[in-house]
Amino acid sequence: MSPILSTFARCAGRPGLARAGLARAATLQQVRHITTPQGESIQAQREAAAKESAPSHASSSTRHDRPQGAHQPRKPVTQCLLARRASQSLPLASRRAFSVTSSRSRNHHFDTLKFVQKLKDEGFTEDQAVALMKVLNDVIEESIQNLTRTMVLREDQEKVTYTQKVDFAKLRSELLNTDATESSLTRATHERLMNELGKINSRLRDEVQRTQASVRLDLNLEKGRIREEANVQELKIKETETRIEQETAVLRERLEAVKFSTLQWLIGVCTGTAALLLGAWRLLM
Numbered sequence: 001m002s003p004i005l006s007t008f009a010r011c012a013g014r015p016g017l018a019r020a021g022l023a024r025a026a027t028l029q030q031v032r033h034i035t036t037p038q039g040e041s042i043q044a045q046r047e048a049a050a051k052e053s054a055p056s057h058a059s060s061s062t063r064h065d066r067p068q069g070a071h072q073p074r075k076p077v078t079q080c081l082l083a084r085r086a087s088q089s090l091p092l093a094s095r096r097a098f099s100v101t102s103s104r105s106r107n108h109h110f111d112t113l114k115f116v117q118k119l120k121d122e123g124f125t126e127d128q129a130v131a132l133m134k135v136l137n138d139v140i141e142e143s144i145q146n147l148t149r150t151m152v153l154r155e156d157q158e159k160v161t162y163t164q165k166v167d168f169a170k171l172r173s174e175l176l177n178t179d180a181t182e183s184s185l186t187r188a189t190h191e192r193l194m195n196e197l198g199k200i201n202s203r204l205r206d207e208v209q210r211t212q213a214s215v216r217l218d219l220n221l222e223k224g225r226i227r228e229e230a231n232v233q234e235l236k237i238k239e240t241e242t243r244i245e246q247e248t249a250v251l252r253e254r255l256e257a258v259k260f261s262t263l264q265w266l267i268g269v270c271t272g273t274a275a276l277l278l279g280a281w282r283l284l285m
Contacts, residue, residue, distance in 0.1 A: 112137065 112133050119129035152160075 110137075110140070 115136070116126070116129040116133050119132060120126060124132070
């Protein structure tokens with residue numbers, strides 16, 4: 001309320017601006033409560049609604065809002081002024097396109113008399129102050145209705161909260177049970193896998209040891225067989241060497257004999273050739 005009051009107070013020293021603001025507020029208020037037309041003139045509907053609701057509403061609001069002992073001049077507050085100013089500010093097309101709804105009961109959410117008195121103290125007339133009070137009241141009521149549409153009752157909220165707490169407790173118990181079950185299953189599976197891994201390790205160790213023993217035995221056997229074969233090969237080599245030596249000695253003897261016979265043959269041939277040459281020389285001489 002303080003920004004609106006300060007705006008009204010700033011407009012108090014400027015009557016033209018105050019009237020324009022009042023006319024604009026009345027126009028917005030009338031536009032909020034209008035519906036689609038049904039063939040009648042909006043000016044006539046507004047005047048009829050204002051004539052029906054203004055006297056009773058003005059007297060009831062003044063009677064209930066005014067404290068005892070306050071002597072203020074009572075003037076009938078009608079909505080004709082608001083309808084006239086709204087019709088003057090609205091264009092002709094908008095006048096034909098809307099119609100006013102029936103008047104509704106007003107619930108004041110603030111001290112209307114005090115608010116009107118403050119506006120009058122700031123320089124507004126009583127009609128203007130009452131019109132601004134009604135516009136502000138309608139705005140506040142519409143804001144409260146808009147807020148209440150998005151709100152719930154405390155009982156409903158408590159029920160929802162209790163239901164959520166129960167669901168959360170149930171979910172927590174289920175999660176704990178599931179966690180305990182899964183943990184026990186995981187431990188049992190882990191132990192079983194560890195036992196199987198231990199068995200597999202022992203089996204692999206035995207297989208490795210058995211394989212190493214068999215490989216060592218095979219290597220020893222191969223070494224012995226290789227040694228025997230090497231010894232046999234050495235014996236054969238030695239026999240071959242002795243045979244070669246024997247054959248070499250025989251060949252040497254044969255060569256010596258061939259050499260001796262060749263020398264004998266050469267000596268005889270040389271001797272005969274020399275004898276023939278001497279005999280031929282003697283004959284020629």
